[in-house]
Amino acid sequence: MVCAVHQRSVRMNKLFLVAVLLGAPLAGCNAADDSETTEEALNVNSRYRIESVHLVGQHGQLSHPLRTEINRLQGEKLDDSILKRLADRIKRELNAANVSVSVQKGTLPERVVVNFEVKSHQQPLDLKLAKFVYHSKQGWTGDGSASTMIGGNAVSFGLVSDADALVERFSGVRAKFERRNLWHDRLGLRFEFGSFHQQWDEATLAAASPSDIYRSRQFFMPEATLVLARPLELSFGVSFARYRPSLPAAKSGSANAVVTTLRYHQRWGSEQDEREQEALAEYSLRAATHLLDSDPIYTRHEVRARVGARRGKHKVEVGFLAGRIDGNAPLFDRFSLGNASTLRGWNKFELDPIGGSRVMHASIDYHFDHFTVFYDTGAVWDQPQHREQKQSVGAGFNFKKGFQLAVAFPLRAGAIEPIFYAGMNF
Amino acid sequence: MTRSRIKAWWVVAAFLSGLALAMWAEELILNWRDNRLEFSAPRVHFLTGKPLERLHKAAQVPFDFQITLWAGTRTQEFRKIPQRFVISYDLWDETYQVVKTLGGLKKISHLTAPQAEAWCLAQMPVDVSGLAANETFWARVDIRTQDGKLAPVFGRESITESGISLNSLIDLFSRPAQKEQPHWVLDSGPLTLDELKRSRRAF
Numbered sequence: 001m002v003c004a005v006h007q008r009s010v011r012m013n014k015l016f017l018v019a020v021l022l023g024a025p026l027a028g029c030n031a032a033d034d035s036e037t038t039e040e041a042l043n044v045n046s047r048y049r050i051e052s053v054h055l056v057g058q059h060g061q062l063s064h065p066l067r068t069e070i071n072r073l074q075g076e077k078l079d080d081s082i083l084k085r086l087a088d089r090i091k092r093e094l095n096a097a098n099v100s101v102s103v104q105k106g107t108l109p110e111r112v113v114v115n116f117e118v119k120s121h122q123q124p125l126d127l128k129l130a131k132f133v134y135h136s137k138q139g140w141t142g143d144g145s146a147s148t149m150i151g152g153n154a155v156s157f158g159l160v161s162d163a164d165a166l167v168e169r170f171s172g173v174r175a176k177f178e179r180r181n182l183w184h185d186r187l188g189l190r191f192e193f194g195s196f197h198q199q200w201d202e203a204t205l206a207a208a209s210p211s212d213i214y215r216s217r218q219f220f221m222p223e224a225t226l227v228l229a230r231p232l233e234l235s236f237g238v239s240f241a242r243y244r245p246s247l248p249a250a251k252s253g254s255a256n257a258v259v260t261t262l263r264y265h266q267r268w269g270s271e272q273d274e275r276e277q278e279a280l281a282e283y284s285l286r287a288a289t290h291l292l293d294s295d296p297i298y299t300r301h302e303v304r305a306r307v308g309a310r311r312g313k314h315k316v317e318v319g320f321l322a323g324r325i326d327g328n329a330p331l332f333d334r335f336s337l338g339n340a341s342t343l344r345g346w347n348k349f350e351l352d353p354i355g356g357s358r359v360m361h362a363s364i365d366y367h368f369d370h371f372t373v374f375y376d377t378g379a380v381w382d383q384p385q386h387r388e389q390k391q392s393v394g395a396g397f398n399f400k401k402g403f404q405l406a407v408a409f410p411l412r413a414g415a416i417e418p419i420f421y422a423g424m425n426f
Numbered sequence: 427m428t429r430s431r432i433k434a435w436w437v438v439a440a441f442l443s444g445l446a447l448a449m450w451a452e453e454l455i456l457n458w459r460d461n462r463l464e465f466s467a468p469r470v471h472f473l474t475g476k477p478l479e480r481l482h483k484a485a486q487v488p489f490d491f492q493i494t495l496w497a498g499t500r501t502q503e504f505r506k507i508p509q510r511f512v513i514s515y516d517l518w519d520e521t522y523q524v525v526k527t528l529g530g531l532k533k534i535s536h537l538t539a540p541q542a543e544a545w546c547l548a549q550m551p552v553d554v555s556g557l558a559a560n561e562t563f564w565a566r567v568d569i570r571t572q573d574g575k576l577a578p579v580f581g582r583e584s585i586t587e588s589g590i591s592l593n594s595l596i597d598l599f600s601r602p603a604q605k606e607q608p609h610w611v612l613d614s615g616p617l618t619l620d621e622l623k624r625s626r627r628a629f
Contacts, residue, residue, distance in 0.1 A: 041525055041531060041533060042486050042512045042514065042525055043484070043485075043486040043512075043514045043523075044514045044515070044516045044519075044523035044535060045484045045514060045515075045516065045517055048517070048518065078484065080485070080486065100483075101483070101485070102483040102484075103483055103484030103485075103517065104483075104484075104517065105517050105518060109518070110518060112484065112517060
């Protein structure tokens with residue numbers, strides 16, 4: 001009898017222990033109470049309330065819902081299971097190597113401060129292919145770099161040969177030094193240098209004034225980025241560009257400008273979620289002025305926006321670009337459409353071989369799994385009477401390893417010649 | 427007369443210093459009381475290194491203990507007792523709390539680090555009924571925890587995932603400790619209960 005009672009008691013003890021420690025209520029209705037009991041039983045700090053929450057070493061943007069959830073911790077009791085779940089989500093969203101939780105005494109009695117310490121992937125040398133595309137009319141474009149971290153500073157060195165972005169093909173080297181986490185992670189500094197040689201299309205040489213054609217250019221750009229209120233950032237700095245004209249007797253020119261960019265970039269959800277949205281909007285201003293001893297005097301305004309939404313395998317992206325230049329900008333600062341990302345299907349040298357001082361463009365892409373269809377429309381012009389809206393459509397396929405194939409057609413009367421694209425990240 | 431007294435003192439001093447040295451050298455101390463073996467290891471500190479760092483960041487750290495007795499030969503297992511203790515460090519009180527999780531939840535708080543370490547071993551007496559008084563036996567205490575990489579942020583999940591059952595803890599100890607896993611192995615023996623009873627003191 002005694003033995004039976006003892007066994008029942010042992011059994012009851014085990015049941016109680018399993019129920020309490022698993023935090024899984026057997027009765028169902030007292031779930032929160034049981035869970036609280038477990039927390040308080042195991043961690044003596046569970047009785048303290050959270051005074052504030054900080055993200056340390058964060059490089060990147062958290063989605064709005066995750067940030068809201070993190071902010072909600074303030075005032076709550078310390079619950080390590082919640083902190084762990086949030087640390088996992090931060091790690092996934094920022095693609096960080098590790099996110100650890102550190103809790104310290106707060107400034108008020110019986111309050112604690114929670115720090116999520118984000119550790120990035122530290123590879124001795126990170127090789128990155130920013131763009132690699134073959135355009136059936138313009139040839140190859142490649143932009144690759146190698147970067148490393150030295151004492152918390154990102155240093156990168158890259159090689160580029162780009163016939164896609166501008167009306168020139170520029171080939172050369174780029175170097176960048178970046179410090180991202182200054183002043184409580186709200187300030188970043190960047191110094192960028194580039195040296196390029198130019199190649200020109202026959203159409204550009206025929207349309208441009210010979211004095212506008214240069215054979216090499218270098219630039220140096222120190223820039224600071226200030227986080228105004230996440231995810232709103234303001235970048236400001238100066239850009240010093242020097243170019244050597246092709247004409248033998250012409251002297252070198254300088255285009256020195258104040259540069260400012262106001263950027264909003266927000267994400268909701270992540271790749272792991274069923275739904276994901278992203279919004280990017282930025283306005284940039286480049287003002288070349290006599291104060292910086294610039295030869296051409298101009299101001300360049302550019303507005304870009306992109307909104308994307310994904311649900312499962314369906315994804316829609318809408319893009320917008322508008323720009324205006326007042327004054328006489330060098331060719332590398334003029335707007336160009338008809339490349340691998342704008343007016344796909346058109347040849348940019350047919351649209352405007354020297355680029356334009358006004359631009360307007362919109363696009364819509366629909367992706368289903370690996371398949372993509374898109375529609376582009378836009379115009380690039382100098383004089384209002386020359387403004388002519390163009391349109392194009394196309395389709396593509398994205399392979400798993402990031403390789404992309406696409407074909408695009410200009411929508412116009414007469415002969416239609418498709419343009420093929422192949423490569424990565426275009 | 428005086429010389430013989432001096433000699434006797436020398437013998438006593440040599441014996442006591444030898445005894446003290448032996449005591450100092452022993453990491454695992456066994457005591458026999460009421461047919462139970464009690465363990466202590468005042469020189470062994472497991473609240474150190476990375477586990478301590480995690481404790482000071484308010485994490486709760488599980489420490490898995492296993493006591494094994496072999497009798498007759500070193501391969502013949504006589505008793506095997508696992509236990510899991512969850513330790514946390516009170517940020518404001520600057521003391522430790524220990525929770526024994528198997529065989530009934532038992533909690534103690536406001537401890538210093540050595541007190542917390544001692545309390546864990548004191549909760550694991552081993553019943554030696556069935557072990558002959560003159561039978562040779564060996565004892566081992568195996569202590570394991572998880573470093574930050576192996577453990578979840580606060581360590582609670584490891585308790586729930588392993589189900590905190592006796593079997594899961596025995597499974598845990600049947601695998602060798604991972605290379606980076608903080609672990610301590612304390613051995614004692616060969617001994618007999620007679621020796622322990624005679625001395626009624628630590629080995």
